[in-house]
Amino acid sequence: MSKGKKKDKDKVESQPQTQPAAEETAAPAAEAAPKNAEISAKTVKELRDKTGAGMMDCKKALKEVGGDIEKATEWLRQKGIAKAGTVGTRVAAEGLVGSYIHTGGRVGVLVEVNCETDFVARGDEFQGLVRDIAMQVAACPEVEYVKVEDIPQEFAEKEKAIEMGRDDLASKPENVREKIVVGRIEKRLKELSLMDQPYIKDQSITVEELVKQKISKVGENIQVRRFSRFVLGEGIEKKESNFAEEVAAQTGQK
Known part of the structure:
Protein backbone atom coordinates (compact mmCIF):
# COMPACT_ATOMS: atom_id res chain seq x y z
CA MET A 1 0.00 0.00 0.00
CA SER A 2 1.36 3.44 -0.89
CA LYS A 3 2.04 6.01 1.76
CA GLY A 4 -0.64 8.32 0.32
CA LYS A 5 -3.39 5.71 0.51
CA LYS A 6 -2.31 4.64 4.01
CA LYS A 7 -2.46 8.25 5.16
CA ASP A 8 -6.02 8.65 3.73
CA LYS A 9 -7.14 5.45 5.46
CA ASP A 10 -5.74 6.58 8.80
CA LYS A 11 -7.49 9.92 8.38
CA VAL A 12 -10.89 8.25 7.76
CA GLU A 13 -10.48 5.88 10.70
CA SER A 14 -9.45 8.69 13.02
CA GLN A 15 -12.57 10.81 12.29
CA PRO A 16 -14.97 10.97 15.28
CA GLN A 17 -18.20 8.97 14.96
CA THR A 18 -20.55 11.93 15.51
CA GLN A 19 -23.72 10.64 13.83
CA PRO A 20 -24.40 7.58 16.06
CA ALA A 21 -23.70 9.68 19.14
CA ALA A 22 -26.36 12.18 18.03
CA GLU A 23 -28.84 9.39 17.47
CA GLU A 24 -28.11 7.94 20.90
CA THR A 25 -28.68 11.35 22.47
CA ALA A 26 -32.00 11.85 20.66
CA ALA A 27 -33.35 8.38 21.43
CA PRO A 28 -34.37 9.02 25.06
CA ALA A 29 -36.23 12.20 24.05
CA ALA A 30 -38.33 10.26 21.55
CA GLU A 31 -39.09 7.50 24.03
CA ALA A 32 -42.81 7.29 24.82
CA ALA A 33 -44.14 7.53 28.37
CA PRO A 34 -44.64 4.09 29.95
CA LYS A 35 -48.25 2.98 29.43
CA ASN A 36 -48.05 0.34 32.13
CA ALA A 37 -47.39 2.87 34.91
CA GLU A 38 -49.40 2.29 38.09
CA ILE A 39 -52.33 4.74 38.21
CA SER A 40 -53.81 5.44 41.64
CA ALA A 41 -57.53 5.90 42.26
CA LYS A 42 -56.76 9.34 43.71
CA THR A 43 -55.13 10.46 40.44
CA VAL A 44 -58.07 9.14 38.41
CA LYS A 45 -60.51 11.04 40.65
CA GLU A 46 -58.47 14.24 40.37
CA LEU A 47 -58.52 14.05 36.57
CA ARG A 48 -62.22 13.20 36.60
CA ASP A 49 -63.04 16.20 38.80
CA LYS A 50 -60.96 18.43 36.55
CA THR A 51 -62.36 17.32 33.20
CA GLY A 52 -65.76 15.82 33.91
CA ALA A 53 -64.79 12.78 31.84
CA GLY A 54 -65.78 9.24 32.81
CA MET A 55 -63.70 7.11 35.14
CA MET A 56 -62.62 4.63 32.46
CA ASP A 57 -61.72 7.44 30.05
CA CYS A 58 -59.61 9.13 32.75
CA LYS A 59 -57.82 5.89 33.58
CA LYS A 60 -57.09 5.23 29.91
CA ALA A 61 -55.83 8.78 29.38
CA LEU A 62 -53.48 8.56 32.37
CA LYS A 63 -52.09 5.24 31.17
CA GLU A 64 -51.50 6.68 27.69
CA VAL A 65 -49.36 9.52 29.07
CA GLY A 66 -47.67 7.75 31.96
CA GLY A 67 -49.77 9.25 34.76
CA ASP A 68 -49.27 12.97 34.00
CA ILE A 69 -52.53 14.82 34.77
CA GLU A 70 -51.84 17.80 32.50
CA LYS A 71 -50.98 15.60 29.54
CA ALA A 72 -53.96 13.38 30.30
CA THR A 73 -56.21 16.46 30.22
CA GLU A 74 -54.83 17.37 26.79
CA TRP A 75 -55.35 13.78 25.61
CA LEU A 76 -59.01 13.90 26.70
CA ARG A 77 -59.52 17.25 25.01
CA GLN A 78 -58.06 15.91 21.77
CA LYS A 79 -60.50 13.01 21.93
CA GLY A 80 -63.37 15.40 22.67
CA ILE A 81 -64.10 13.67 25.98
CA ALA A 82 -63.22 16.52 28.33
CA LYS A 83 -65.95 18.61 26.75
CA ALA A 84 -68.56 16.97 28.94
CA GLY A 85 -67.32 18.75 32.03
CA THR A 86 -67.60 22.22 30.48
CA VAL A 87 -71.18 21.98 29.19
CA GLY A 88 -72.74 20.18 32.14
CA THR A 89 -74.01 23.38 33.77
CA ARG A 90 -75.82 24.75 30.70
CA ILE A 151 -82.55 9.84 47.19
CA PRO A 152 -84.19 11.36 50.32
CA GLN A 153 -81.88 11.78 53.29
CA GLU A 154 -84.40 10.04 55.52
CA PHE A 155 -84.00 6.86 53.48
CA ALA A 156 -80.22 6.90 53.94
CA GLU A 157 -80.58 7.49 57.68
CA LYS A 158 -83.06 4.62 58.00
CA GLU A 159 -80.72 2.29 56.11
CA LYS A 160 -77.86 3.34 58.35
CA ALA A 161 -79.85 2.54 61.48
CA ILE A 162 -80.66 -0.91 60.10
CA GLU A 163 -77.03 -1.62 59.19
CA MET A 164 -75.67 -0.41 62.55
CA GLY A 165 -77.91 -2.91 64.30
CA ARG A 166 -76.86 -5.98 62.31
CA ASP A 167 -75.49 -8.91 64.29
CA ASP A 168 -72.32 -9.27 62.19
CA LEU A 169 -71.15 -5.85 63.40
CA ALA A 170 -71.99 -6.22 67.09
CA SER A 171 -68.50 -7.29 68.16
CA LYS A 172 -66.62 -4.65 66.16
CA PRO A 173 -65.35 -1.31 67.57
CA GLU A 174 -67.52 1.75 66.96
CA ASN A 175 -65.14 3.39 64.46
CA VAL A 176 -64.81 0.16 62.45
CA ARG A 177 -68.59 -0.32 62.42
CA GLU A 178 -69.02 3.23 61.16
CA LYS A 179 -66.66 2.68 58.22
CA ILE A 180 -68.28 -0.61 57.27
CA VAL A 181 -71.77 0.88 57.44
CA VAL A 182 -70.78 3.90 55.32
CA GLY A 183 -69.47 1.54 52.63
CA ARG A 184 -72.65 -0.54 52.73
CA ILE A 185 -74.89 2.53 52.53
CA GLU A 186 -72.98 3.92 49.55
CA LYS A 187 -73.36 0.58 47.79
CA ARG A 188 -77.06 0.43 48.59
CA LEU A 189 -77.73 3.96 47.33
CA LYS A 190 -75.88 3.27 44.08
CA GLU A 191 -78.05 0.20 43.55
CA LEU A 232 -98.28 -5.45 34.49
CA GLY A 233 -100.49 -6.17 37.50
CA GLU A 234 -98.26 -4.32 39.94
CA GLY A 235 -100.22 -3.11 43.00
CA ILE A 236 -103.34 -5.14 42.27
CA GLU A 237 -104.43 -7.36 45.10
CA LYS A 238 -105.15 -10.76 43.67
CA LYS A 239 -107.85 -12.70 45.49
CA GLU A 240 -106.60 -16.06 46.70
CA SER A 241 -109.40 -18.60 46.47
CA ASN A 242 -109.69 -22.06 47.95
CA PHE A 243 -110.63 -24.48 45.18
CA ALA A 244 -112.20 -27.01 47.57
CA GLU A 245 -114.40 -24.34 49.13
CA GLU A 246 -115.51 -23.14 45.67
CA VAL A 247 -116.54 -26.65 44.65
CA ALA A 248 -118.40 -27.16 47.94
CA ALA A 249 -120.24 -23.86 47.52
CA GLN A 250 -121.30 -24.72 43.96
CA THR A 251 -122.62 -28.17 44.96
CA GLY A 252 -124.45 -26.89 48.04
CA GLN A 253 -122.14 -28.67 50.46
CA LYS A 254 -120.73 -27.08 53.61
Missing part, protein backbone atom coordinates in the same frame (compact mmCIF):
# COMPACT_ATOMS: atom_id res chain seq x y z
CA VAL A 91 -79.62 24.72 30.68
CA ALA A 92 -81.14 21.70 28.93
CA ALA A 93 -84.84 22.35 28.29
CA GLU A 94 -85.35 20.51 24.99
CA GLY A 95 -85.18 16.77 24.44
CA LEU A 96 -87.50 13.79 24.17
CA VAL A 97 -89.86 11.59 26.11
CA GLY A 98 -89.01 8.07 24.99
CA SER A 99 -90.53 4.67 25.69
CA TYR A 100 -89.61 1.02 25.75
CA ILE A 101 -91.99 -1.93 25.94
CA HIS A 102 -90.37 -5.22 26.87
CA THR A 103 -91.16 -8.35 24.87
CA GLY A 104 -94.55 -9.70 25.89
CA GLY A 105 -95.86 -6.30 26.98
CA ARG A 106 -95.44 -7.00 30.69
CA VAL A 107 -92.96 -4.17 31.41
CA GLY A 108 -93.02 -0.65 29.97
CA VAL A 109 -90.89 2.44 30.59
CA LEU A 110 -91.29 6.14 29.92
CA VAL A 111 -88.21 8.36 30.27
CA GLU A 112 -87.53 12.06 29.77
CA VAL A 113 -84.07 13.03 28.60
CA ASN A 114 -83.20 16.70 28.03
CA CYS A 115 -80.72 18.47 25.76
CA GLU A 116 -80.20 22.12 24.79
CA THR A 117 -81.66 22.32 21.28
CA ASP A 118 -84.40 20.72 19.22
CA PHE A 119 -81.82 20.12 16.49
CA VAL A 120 -79.88 17.69 18.72
CA ALA A 121 -83.12 16.15 20.03
CA ARG A 122 -84.07 15.13 16.46
CA GLY A 123 -80.67 13.55 15.80
CA ASP A 124 -80.04 9.80 15.69
CA GLU A 125 -77.32 10.01 18.37
CA PHE A 126 -79.66 11.53 20.95
CA GLN A 127 -82.69 9.42 20.05
CA GLY A 128 -80.58 6.29 20.32
CA LEU A 129 -79.46 7.38 23.78
CA VAL A 130 -83.06 7.89 24.92
CA ARG A 131 -84.01 4.39 23.73
CA ASP A 132 -81.01 2.85 25.46
CA ILE A 133 -81.80 4.60 28.74
CA ALA A 134 -85.43 3.46 28.61
CA MET A 135 -84.22 -0.09 28.01
CA GLN A 136 -81.77 0.27 30.90
CA VAL A 137 -84.59 1.24 33.28
CA ALA A 138 -86.61 -1.80 32.17
CA ALA A 139 -83.61 -4.05 32.86
CA CYS A 140 -82.99 -2.64 36.37
CA PRO A 141 -86.08 -3.27 38.53
CA GLU A 142 -84.32 -2.08 41.73
CA VAL A 143 -83.56 1.36 40.31
CA GLU A 144 -85.89 4.04 41.69
CA TYR A 145 -84.00 7.33 41.25
CA VAL A 146 -82.03 9.04 38.49
CA LYS A 147 -79.00 9.72 40.69
CA VAL A 148 -77.87 9.27 44.29
CA GLU A 149 -78.47 12.95 45.06
CA ASP A 150 -82.19 12.41 44.40
CA LEU A 192 -81.07 2.54 43.51
CA SER A 193 -79.45 5.10 41.18
CA LEU A 194 -79.88 4.81 37.40
CA MET A 195 -76.73 6.80 36.62
CA ASP A 196 -74.56 4.44 38.68
CA GLN A 197 -75.70 1.27 36.92
CA PRO A 198 -73.34 -0.60 34.59
CA TYR A 199 -74.55 0.11 31.04
CA ILE A 200 -76.36 -3.00 29.77
CA LYS A 201 -74.65 -2.88 26.36
CA ASP A 202 -71.15 -2.24 27.75
CA GLN A 203 -70.56 -3.30 31.36
CA SER A 204 -67.20 -1.48 31.48
CA ILE A 205 -68.96 1.91 31.77
CA THR A 206 -71.83 3.29 33.83
CA VAL A 207 -74.93 5.05 32.49
CA GLU A 208 -73.41 8.32 33.70
CA GLU A 209 -70.29 7.70 31.61
CA LEU A 210 -72.46 6.80 28.62
CA VAL A 211 -74.27 10.13 28.89
CA LYS A 212 -70.95 12.00 29.13
CA GLN A 213 -69.73 10.28 25.98
CA LYS A 214 -72.84 11.48 24.16
CA ILE A 215 -72.31 14.99 25.52
CA SER A 216 -68.84 14.95 23.98
CA LYS A 217 -70.24 13.83 20.62
CA VAL A 218 -73.14 16.27 20.32
CA GLY A 219 -71.50 19.18 22.16
CA GLU A 220 -74.56 19.90 24.31
CA ASN A 221 -75.58 19.32 27.90
CA ILE A 222 -77.67 16.18 28.32
CA GLN A 223 -79.65 15.37 31.46
CA VAL A 224 -81.78 12.36 32.34
CA ARG A 225 -84.64 14.09 34.13
CA ARG A 226 -87.12 11.40 35.19
CA PHE A 227 -88.55 8.01 34.39
CA SER A 228 -91.52 5.77 35.20
CA ARG A 229 -91.65 1.99 35.07
CA PHE A 230 -94.90 0.10 34.56
CA VAL A 231 -95.14 -3.58 35.50
Whole structure:
Protein backbone atom coordinates (compact mmCIF):
# COMPACT_ATOMS: atom_id res chain seq x y z
CA MET A 1 0.00 0.00 0.00
CA SER A 2 1.36 3.44 -0.89
CA LYS A 3 2.04 6.01 1.76
CA GLY A 4 -0.64 8.32 0.32
CA LYS A 5 -3.39 5.71 0.51
CA LYS A 6 -2.31 4.64 4.01
CA LYS A 7 -2.46 8.25 5.16
CA ASP A 8 -6.02 8.65 3.73
CA LYS A 9 -7.14 5.45 5.46
CA ASP A 10 -5.74 6.58 8.80
CA LYS A 11 -7.49 9.92 8.38
CA VAL A 12 -10.89 8.25 7.76
CA GLU A 13 -10.48 5.88 10.70
CA SER A 14 -9.45 8.69 13.02
CA GLN A 15 -12.57 10.81 12.29
CA PRO A 16 -14.97 10.97 15.28
CA GLN A 17 -18.20 8.97 14.96
CA THR A 18 -20.55 11.93 15.51
CA GLN A 19 -23.72 10.64 13.83
CA PRO A 20 -24.40 7.58 16.06
CA ALA A 21 -23.70 9.68 19.14
CA ALA A 22 -26.36 12.18 18.03
CA GLU A 23 -28.84 9.39 17.47
CA GLU A 24 -28.11 7.94 20.90
CA THR A 25 -28.68 11.35 22.47
CA ALA A 26 -32.00 11.85 20.66
CA ALA A 27 -33.35 8.38 21.43
CA PRO A 28 -34.37 9.02 25.06
CA ALA A 29 -36.23 12.20 24.05
CA ALA A 30 -38.33 10.26 21.55
CA GLU A 31 -39.09 7.50 24.03
CA ALA A 32 -42.81 7.29 24.82
CA ALA A 33 -44.14 7.53 28.37
CA PRO A 34 -44.64 4.09 29.95
CA LYS A 35 -48.25 2.98 29.43
CA ASN A 36 -48.05 0.34 32.13
CA ALA A 37 -47.39 2.87 34.91
CA GLU A 38 -49.40 2.29 38.09
CA ILE A 39 -52.33 4.74 38.21
CA SER A 40 -53.81 5.44 41.64
CA ALA A 41 -57.53 5.90 42.26
CA LYS A 42 -56.76 9.34 43.71
CA THR A 43 -55.13 10.46 40.44
CA VAL A 44 -58.07 9.14 38.41
CA LYS A 45 -60.51 11.04 40.65
CA GLU A 46 -58.47 14.24 40.37
CA LEU A 47 -58.52 14.05 36.57
CA ARG A 48 -62.22 13.20 36.60
CA ASP A 49 -63.04 16.20 38.80
CA LYS A 50 -60.96 18.43 36.55
CA THR A 51 -62.36 17.32 33.20
CA GLY A 52 -65.76 15.82 33.91
CA ALA A 53 -64.79 12.78 31.84
CA GLY A 54 -65.78 9.24 32.81
CA MET A 55 -63.70 7.11 35.14
CA MET A 56 -62.62 4.63 32.46
CA ASP A 57 -61.72 7.44 30.05
CA CYS A 58 -59.61 9.13 32.75
CA LYS A 59 -57.82 5.89 33.58
CA LYS A 60 -57.09 5.23 29.91
CA ALA A 61 -55.83 8.78 29.38
CA LEU A 62 -53.48 8.56 32.37
CA LYS A 63 -52.09 5.24 31.17
CA GLU A 64 -51.50 6.68 27.69
CA VAL A 65 -49.36 9.52 29.07
CA GLY A 66 -47.67 7.75 31.96
CA GLY A 67 -49.77 9.25 34.76
CA ASP A 68 -49.27 12.97 34.00
CA ILE A 69 -52.53 14.82 34.77
CA GLU A 70 -51.84 17.80 32.50
CA LYS A 71 -50.98 15.60 29.54
CA ALA A 72 -53.96 13.38 30.30
CA THR A 73 -56.21 16.46 30.22
CA GLU A 74 -54.83 17.37 26.79
CA TRP A 75 -55.35 13.78 25.61
CA LEU A 76 -59.01 13.90 26.70
CA ARG A 77 -59.52 17.25 25.01
CA GLN A 78 -58.06 15.91 21.77
CA LYS A 79 -60.50 13.01 21.93
CA GLY A 80 -63.37 15.40 22.67
CA ILE A 81 -64.10 13.67 25.98
CA ALA A 82 -63.22 16.52 28.33
CA LYS A 83 -65.95 18.61 26.75
CA ALA A 84 -68.56 16.97 28.94
CA GLY A 85 -67.32 18.75 32.03
CA THR A 86 -67.60 22.22 30.48
CA VAL A 87 -71.18 21.98 29.19
CA GLY A 88 -72.74 20.18 32.14
CA THR A 89 -74.01 23.38 33.77
CA ARG A 90 -75.82 24.75 30.70
CA VAL A 91 -79.62 24.72 30.68
CA ALA A 92 -81.14 21.70 28.93
CA ALA A 93 -84.84 22.35 28.29
CA GLU A 94 -85.35 20.51 24.99
CA GLY A 95 -85.18 16.77 24.44
CA LEU A 96 -87.50 13.79 24.17
CA VAL A 97 -89.86 11.59 26.11
CA GLY A 98 -89.01 8.07 24.99
CA SER A 99 -90.53 4.67 25.69
CA TYR A 100 -89.61 1.02 25.75
CA ILE A 101 -91.99 -1.93 25.94
CA HIS A 102 -90.37 -5.22 26.87
CA THR A 103 -91.16 -8.35 24.87
CA GLY A 104 -94.55 -9.70 25.89
CA GLY A 105 -95.86 -6.30 26.98
CA ARG A 106 -95.44 -7.00 30.69
CA VAL A 107 -92.96 -4.17 31.41
CA GLY A 108 -93.02 -0.65 29.97
CA VAL A 109 -90.89 2.44 30.59
CA LEU A 110 -91.29 6.14 29.92
CA VAL A 111 -88.21 8.36 30.27
CA GLU A 112 -87.53 12.06 29.77
CA VAL A 113 -84.07 13.03 28.60
CA ASN A 114 -83.20 16.70 28.03
CA CYS A 115 -80.72 18.47 25.76
CA GLU A 116 -80.20 22.12 24.79
CA THR A 117 -81.66 22.32 21.28
CA ASP A 118 -84.40 20.72 19.22
CA PHE A 119 -81.82 20.12 16.49
CA VAL A 120 -79.88 17.69 18.72
CA ALA A 121 -83.12 16.15 20.03
CA ARG A 122 -84.07 15.13 16.46
CA GLY A 123 -80.67 13.55 15.80
CA ASP A 124 -80.04 9.80 15.69
CA GLU A 125 -77.32 10.01 18.37
CA PHE A 126 -79.66 11.53 20.95
CA GLN A 127 -82.69 9.42 20.05
CA GLY A 128 -80.58 6.29 20.32
CA LEU A 129 -79.46 7.38 23.78
CA VAL A 130 -83.06 7.89 24.92
CA ARG A 131 -84.01 4.39 23.73
CA ASP A 132 -81.01 2.85 25.46
CA ILE A 133 -81.80 4.60 28.74
CA ALA A 134 -85.43 3.46 28.61
CA MET A 135 -84.22 -0.09 28.01
CA GLN A 136 -81.77 0.27 30.90
CA VAL A 137 -84.59 1.24 33.28
CA ALA A 138 -86.61 -1.80 32.17
CA ALA A 139 -83.61 -4.05 32.86
CA CYS A 140 -82.99 -2.64 36.37
CA PRO A 141 -86.08 -3.27 38.53
CA GLU A 142 -84.32 -2.08 41.73
CA VAL A 143 -83.56 1.36 40.31
CA GLU A 144 -85.89 4.04 41.69
CA TYR A 145 -84.00 7.33 41.25
CA VAL A 146 -82.03 9.04 38.49
CA LYS A 147 -79.00 9.72 40.69
CA VAL A 148 -77.87 9.27 44.29
CA GLU A 149 -78.47 12.95 45.06
CA ASP A 150 -82.19 12.41 44.40
CA ILE A 151 -82.55 9.84 47.19
CA PRO A 152 -84.19 11.36 50.32
CA GLN A 153 -81.88 11.78 53.29
CA GLU A 154 -84.40 10.04 55.52
CA PHE A 155 -84.00 6.86 53.48
CA ALA A 156 -80.22 6.90 53.94
CA GLU A 157 -80.58 7.49 57.68
CA LYS A 158 -83.06 4.62 58.00
CA GLU A 159 -80.72 2.29 56.11
CA LYS A 160 -77.86 3.34 58.35
CA ALA A 161 -79.85 2.54 61.48
CA ILE A 162 -80.66 -0.91 60.10
CA GLU A 163 -77.03 -1.62 59.19
CA MET A 164 -75.67 -0.41 62.55
CA GLY A 165 -77.91 -2.91 64.30
CA ARG A 166 -76.86 -5.98 62.31
CA ASP A 167 -75.49 -8.91 64.29
CA ASP A 168 -72.32 -9.27 62.19
CA LEU A 169 -71.15 -5.85 63.40
CA ALA A 170 -71.99 -6.22 67.09
CA SER A 171 -68.50 -7.29 68.16
CA LYS A 172 -66.62 -4.65 66.16
CA PRO A 173 -65.35 -1.31 67.57
CA GLU A 174 -67.52 1.75 66.96
CA ASN A 175 -65.14 3.39 64.46
CA VAL A 176 -64.81 0.16 62.45
CA ARG A 177 -68.59 -0.32 62.42
CA GLU A 178 -69.02 3.23 61.16
CA LYS A 179 -66.66 2.68 58.22
CA ILE A 180 -68.28 -0.61 57.27
CA VAL A 181 -71.77 0.88 57.44
CA VAL A 182 -70.78 3.90 55.32
CA GLY A 183 -69.47 1.54 52.63
CA ARG A 184 -72.65 -0.54 52.73
CA ILE A 185 -74.89 2.53 52.53
CA GLU A 186 -72.98 3.92 49.55
CA LYS A 187 -73.36 0.58 47.79
CA ARG A 188 -77.06 0.43 48.59
CA LEU A 189 -77.73 3.96 47.33
CA LYS A 190 -75.88 3.27 44.08
CA GLU A 191 -78.05 0.20 43.55
CA LEU A 192 -81.07 2.54 43.51
CA SER A 193 -79.45 5.10 41.18
CA LEU A 194 -79.88 4.81 37.40
CA MET A 195 -76.73 6.80 36.62
CA ASP A 196 -74.56 4.44 38.68
CA GLN A 197 -75.70 1.27 36.92
CA PRO A 198 -73.34 -0.60 34.59
CA TYR A 199 -74.55 0.11 31.04
CA ILE A 200 -76.36 -3.00 29.77
CA LYS A 201 -74.65 -2.88 26.36
CA ASP A 202 -71.15 -2.24 27.75
CA GLN A 203 -70.56 -3.30 31.36
CA SER A 204 -67.20 -1.48 31.48
CA ILE A 205 -68.96 1.91 31.77
CA THR A 206 -71.83 3.29 33.83
CA VAL A 207 -74.93 5.05 32.49
CA GLU A 208 -73.41 8.32 33.70
CA GLU A 209 -70.29 7.70 31.61
CA LEU A 210 -72.46 6.80 28.62
CA VAL A 211 -74.27 10.13 28.89
CA LYS A 212 -70.95 12.00 29.13
CA GLN A 213 -69.73 10.28 25.98
CA LYS A 214 -72.84 11.48 24.16
CA ILE A 215 -72.31 14.99 25.52
CA SER A 216 -68.84 14.95 23.98
CA LYS A 217 -70.24 13.83 20.62
CA VAL A 218 -73.14 16.27 20.32
CA GLY A 219 -71.50 19.18 22.16
CA GLU A 220 -74.56 19.90 24.31
CA ASN A 221 -75.58 19.32 27.90
CA ILE A 222 -77.67 16.18 28.32
CA GLN A 223 -79.65 15.37 31.46
CA VAL A 224 -81.78 12.36 32.34
CA ARG A 225 -84.64 14.09 34.13
CA ARG A 226 -87.12 11.40 35.19
CA PHE A 227 -88.55 8.01 34.39
CA SER A 228 -91.52 5.77 35.20
CA ARG A 229 -91.65 1.99 35.07
CA PHE A 230 -94.90 0.10 34.56
CA VAL A 231 -95.14 -3.58 35.50
CA LEU A 232 -98.28 -5.45 34.49
CA GLY A 233 -100.49 -6.17 37.50
CA GLU A 234 -98.26 -4.32 39.94
CA GLY A 235 -100.22 -3.11 43.00
CA ILE A 236 -103.34 -5.14 42.27
CA GLU A 237 -104.43 -7.36 45.10
CA LYS A 238 -105.15 -10.76 43.67
CA LYS A 239 -107.85 -12.70 45.49
CA GLU A 240 -106.60 -16.06 46.70
CA SER A 241 -109.40 -18.60 46.47
CA ASN A 242 -109.69 -22.06 47.95
CA PHE A 243 -110.63 -24.48 45.18
CA ALA A 244 -112.20 -27.01 47.57
CA GLU A 245 -114.40 -24.34 49.13
CA GLU A 246 -115.51 -23.14 45.67
CA VAL A 247 -116.54 -26.65 44.65
CA ALA A 248 -118.40 -27.16 47.94
CA ALA A 249 -120.24 -23.86 47.52
CA GLN A 250 -121.30 -24.72 43.96
CA THR A 251 -122.62 -28.17 44.96
CA GLY A 252 -124.45 -26.89 48.04
CA GLN A 253 -122.14 -28.67 50.46
CA LYS A 254 -120.73 -27.08 53.61
